[in-house]
Amino acid sequence: MTSKDEAQECFVYIILPGETNFVTAAKFHLAADRRGAPTGKFVYGSTYLTRENAVSLDPLELKLSKKTYTTRQLKGVFGALRDASPDYWGRRVIEKHAGLPQLREIDYMLQSPDDRAGALGFGLNVEPPAPRRKFNQTIELARLQESADAIIADEEPPKGVKAEQIDDLMLVGTSMGGARPKAVVEDDGSLWIAKFNRPDDKWNIARVEQAMLALARECALKVSESKVAAVGDRDVLMVKRFDREKTKRGYRRARMLSSLTLLRAEDTHQDRSRWSYVLLAEELRRITSQPKADAAELFRRMVFNALISNSDDHPRNHAIIAMERDWRLSPAYDLTPLPQISIEHRDLALECGDMGRYANAGNLLSQSARFLLGPKEAEKIISDMERVVVKRWYDIARKEGVSEKDCANIAGAFVYPGFRL
Ligand SMILES: Nc1ncnc2c1ncn2[C@@H]1O[C@H](COP(=O)(O)OP(=O)(O)OP(=O)(O)O)[C@@H](O)[C@H]1O
Numbered sequence: 001m002t003s004k005d006e007a008q009e010c011f012v013y014i015i016l017p018g019e020t021n022f023v024t025a026a027k028f029h030l031a032a033d034r035r036g037a038p039t040g041k042f043v044y045g046s047t048y049l050t051r052e053n054a055v056s057l058d059p060l061e062l063k064l065s066k067k068t069y070t071t072r073q074l075k076g077v078f079g080a081l082r083d084a085s086p087d088y089w090g091r092r093v094i095e096k097h098a099g100l101p102q103l104r105e106i107d108y109m110l111q112s113p114d115d116r117a118g119a120l121g122f123g124l125n126v127e128p129p130a131p132r133r134k135f136n137q138t139i140e141l142a143r144l145q146e147s148a149d150a151i152i153a154d155e156e157p158p159k160g161v162k163a164e165q166i167d168d169l170m171l172v173g174t175s176m177g178g179a180r181p182k183a184v185v186e187d188d189g190s191l192w193i194a195k196f197n198r199p200d201d202k203w204n205i206a207r208v209e210q211a212m213l214a215l216a217r218e219c220a221l222k223v224s225e226s227k228v229a230a231v232g233d234r235d236v237l238m239v240k241r242f243d244r245e246k247t248k249r250g251y252r253r254a255r256m257l258s259s260l261t262l263l264r265a266e267d268t269h270q271d272r273s274r275w276s277y278v279l280l281a282e283e284l285r286r287i288t289s290q291p292k293a294d295a296a297e298l299f300r301r302m303v304f305n306a307l308i309s310n311s312d313d314h315p316r317n318h319a320i321i322a323m324e325r326d327w328r329l330s331p332a333y334d335l336t337p338l339p340q341i342s343i344e345h346r347d348l349a350l351e352c353g354d355m356g357r358y359a360n361a362g363n364l365l366s367q368s369a370r371f372l373l374g375p376k377e378a379e380k381i382i383s384d385m386e387r388v389v390v391k392r393w394y395d396i397a398r399k400e401g402v403s404e405k406d407c408a409n410i411a412g413a414f415v416y417p418g419f420r421l
Pocket residue numbers: 117176177178179180181193224239240241242243312316317319333334
């Protein structure tokens with residue numbers, strides 16, 4: 001498996017509900033079709049299908065069945081598998097470590113560490129490996145921050161200590177998605193995503209994101225637990241992983257799918273016709289065990305994003321999870337205020353109503369029925385949340401350690417005038 005044209009193949013492992021070890025679930029095969037388009041094939045193992053507690057990796061696209069599934073979307077990688085692969089940051093670390101600019105899709109899946117979002121693992125052997133048991137510890141945060149900085153600066157490690165430094169870089173290698181520098185850290189009997197600030201950030205993103213998570217909690221949204229750790233004069237945001245649960249035997253894992261996968265959408269901004277909260281609400285209602293509660297929660301999240309001008313609310317920033325058999329909307333994460341120049345018209349990343357992506361109260365209300373909300377109920381959610389955001393954003397930001405200067409930098413993000421035009 002060396003040439004780019006050769007078929008690529010791997011086994012897919014899963015940690016089933018209630019368990020802490022992998023079992024082999026399926027085989028994945030990626031090759032170019034006759035026209036050269038990458039085509040993925042996926043088939044569940046026959047032993048897996050006979051397991052009493054077998055679960056599907058994707059309740060809509062990969063139902064438990066003997067058939068061979070085929071896809072040409074997402075470069076031939078099924079959404080459920082792509083969601084378990086590293087993204088911009090994790091790929092950059094692997095490339096740096098391997099000394100190669102770009103690897104094949106399957107190399108990223110195989111070379112990334114076993115800390116990926118969700119319950120899956122990948123490997124070349126039919127027998128699964130033992131799950132990862134050793135994680136970075138909080139005490140190592142300063143070293144992790146240093147490694148992340150080195151990758152951002154693209155520095156070559158100084159001669160003489162090269163090998164050691166290169167191994168260090170992998171400490172911040174993670175299969176978790178997202179573009180920002182991060183590492184997975186064990187702390188207080190749980191796993192956390194440590195999100196590092198970048199030297200070129202316009203404001204203290206760790207503190208600001210922490211404040212947004214706190215503001216969302218105050219707006220009664222379901223939100224990931226989080227805290228800020230100070231490392232020297234730098235701050236690191238720690239977000240508790242909702243897809244892991246420690247037991248005496250090891251970590252349990254929840255299956256996890258991004259809304260990019262639920263929407264069957266491509267992940268480029270050029271091809272975003274299916275990026276829509278309204279469509280997402282429909283898909284979510286088909287899958288979740290609590291359609292009414294989760295559709296309303298998604299509505300509240302969309303409203304919150306409009307109220308804080310979070311235009312980075314792309315489909316990988318929403319997910320569904322299943323710790324047991326049933327699927328639910330995941331807690332909110334990655335909430336970022338983005339003050340923009342226009343005070344009349346701002347767009348979210350996903351469509352939210354009849355007027356497209358417009359972050360405007362009337363637009364948010366226009367499709368409330370699809371979120372299983374009556375017009376009055378939806379209007380009340382919007383006005384209650386608007387009141388909390390106006391009244392509380394500043395105090396919460398200050399309480400979470402956002403400086404006066406940074407508050408001034410982000411002030412224009414909250415309830416911009418166009419929200420009520
Ligand atoms: N609390 C959590 N528990 C489990 N998985 C999470 C959690 N928070 C985030 N994730 C997963 O990790 C990925 C990266 O996290 P996050 O979105 O916070 O990073 P980011 O680098 O800021 O992303 P972006 O590229 O959108 O700016 C998410 O897309 C999601 O799959």
